[in-house]
Amino acid sequence: MNSETLKSVEPVVPEDIARIVVSGKSYAHDDVIYPAFKWLRGNMPLGKAYLDEYDPIWLVTKYDDVMEISRDADTYKNGIHNVLLQTRESDEFTRKMMNGKIRSLNSLAFMDAHEHKTYRDITAKWFMPNLIKRYEQRIREIAKESVDEFFALGGECDFVKDFALYYPLRVIMDLIGIPREDEAIMLKLTQELFAGEDPDERREGVDLGPDAVARAWHATMMEFYDYFRGLSAERQKNPKDDLISLIANHRVDGERIDEAHEFDYYIAVATAGHDTTSTAASGGVLGLIQYPEQFDLLKSDIGLVDKFVTESIRWTTPIKHFMRTASRDVELRGQLIHKNDRLMLCYPSANRDPDRFTDPDAFVIDRRPNQHLAFGNGLHMCLGQHLARLDMRILFQELIPRLNSIELTGTPKFIEATFTSGLKTMPVRYTGG
Template sequence: MSIANYDLSKEIANLLVDPKAYTDLDRLHATYTWARANNPVGRATADGHDPFWVITTHADVSAISRDNVLFHNGDYSVVCRPKASIDHVLATTGSPNIVRALVHLDGDEHKNLRALTQSWFMPNSILKLDDRIRTLARAITGKLQQQNGEVIDFANDVALHYPLHVIMDILGVPQEDAPRMLTLTQELFGSEDAEYKREKQRQGEVDSAMGKALMSVVADFKDYFERLTEERRTNPRNDVASLLANAVVNGEPIDEVSRLGYYIIIATAGHDTTSSSTSVAMWALSRFPALLPRLQADPSLIPQFVDEALRYASPVRHFMRTATADTEIRGRTIRKGDWLMLCYGSANRDEAVFPEPFEFNIDRKPNRHLAFGFGSHVCLGQHLAKMELRILFEELIPRLKQVEPAGEMDFIASSFVSGPKHLPVRCVMQ
């Protein structure tokens, strides 16, 4: 069978790289559903992009994620961006990736750097954060009590800020600098969204403008974290910034590029994806009235509610992998150097794993979602994210009388990390 038989249509290929497509989830998931049934390992040739394979089933996404020898993160861009954008970053930094964080590393280098902070995010370690997180959750509940019955933008006014304050505490960023971190995160992950992207991105050639804007955001991160590093070398504290400022691997201090990547991945992914799942959980409470009384009657179901919100949200839309040798997947010949898109949103709607995948069902147990990825690159902060969501809804659900939708949920235009940008709801409190 020739490779042409595996080709996805130009329409599908262009949809998968179009940031606006990720604001229309019905259309996106219809495409994923068709691909899982008809071409689960399809080759895409999108305008302005290098060709890539599109991986849509839970089994294949899991298998590729598990095999870190055959499929590398760092050999080419881990995000599917226009070729001109990647070329600009490559020419500027010598790497196809704008930073050098854990998600861009492979093998022992990834293992050794991940080990630096892993203990900070393990279940036993984050237990000490319970009081701090619960205090924040109670403050949110109190604010909603003051706004009783008013229409609020839950995504923008609540969900964005709750996990942000938690991760800033862990990292060691002063709370007065949290708004700056939020803006930079939105500009990094929302670089394709008109509401978030930098003005610089609108100048110059369209395809390379994204790379230029992203490099500008990284430069601002670098400026901030270089100052923080110097401060923590002089006055170390019990926080991750002090650990990174003074980190040593194999007897040598970690290099500046790796340190910056580490700071950025924690400062951004440490809250952005959690806020998206928080909004989707509230959306579910507003759209499915039977959920709230059930959770109030049995609070032990809240962890399952959280897991289902994570599956449903799937805020990381994709990561890319690069084949290190020729191989086969479902009879398709994948060549060394080929680029593969792992579609987590599709894997989390796979009918083979999740019966009635488009239903919001808190009774899925086990819930084998891939919202945090899989394998050695599984999200470092997965336990913290679940804890934050659980505590917020443990505090909020008993005090809610009713949640009503007050408009449609609006999504960030991004093919990489995307979640609710606006969620208008009316909360009636007890």
């Protein structure tokens, strides 16, 4: 590290801006969160937020910095501290529940180095495009059925609640090996796990308080465990062509993986896979409604569907952050980041960085280049990215040629959450069939 290049004054983020970035509510309002990110990128691209209820956090808002941190997994680690931003009291609650550890899920996003590789290798091949492709026919059948149901609703519905939530859920549950009759339970548990801050989606019966998010998280996890215990035993006896069978029968150094790692793997895949994809899909349709010339463009050339999917994922950026912790003193953008400092990777900000994207707030389906960071980058880059893209491509290949028009009949609402957020409701009127 060349100490001569280091800036001498620590950039402290103004409290009102810091509060916007750490509050779930802000992510439900584009006109609140994006101006705050714009201010940060322009005035304090790497600023440190000090708020009483939180550890100090570096807010990383520029594309190049999010990329640099993501690609240097030796320096910026996932396992030292919580990979999600939660209050200090929530983190304390997690430590209490997890024998002093901050890890609330034994899944890839919480792991580093050798452990991460060991567990990622179990499914890495399964998620590669050439293997995922073999499910294309199955996914297309689910897409056709879902689109038929959409048109059977008669031309008016809530695009999110009546349609978009269910298609990616069906696909991922089918591939994991969860029976269709249990989809509703999985959806409810996912929402409770990830949207602990949202008044409509948070788990019932959890005392509200500074550690409420962690309390809800642990109660939900126990319910997931009860569910997967039976399914795992069944697949060990009768393996099928699904992810549960792959993981339940996998051996590391000749041993089955322990229950916590096994069940947390299912939870990670079952929860990461559908909320995010459905958010990107419904957000893409909102883009088409707000930018009607883009709808006409896609209608006139369905060959643009892959680009449209990519832009929908950039524009919506369903995962709002992951945290990293510095494993050593390091210099970034002229600032000294101390060992054990925590950094918040603000993906929506990186994806609207004007140094990277022309007219970044606009929805432009044939945007080129479009190397967004909505799937992260480096060692932890989204395991399910090819599946998410395939899901969305097939859905829109089935939907768009049959859809003649679509408009809003009410104001769309977004989920209040700092981790995964996107449309919660979107009332629409549409024609086609």
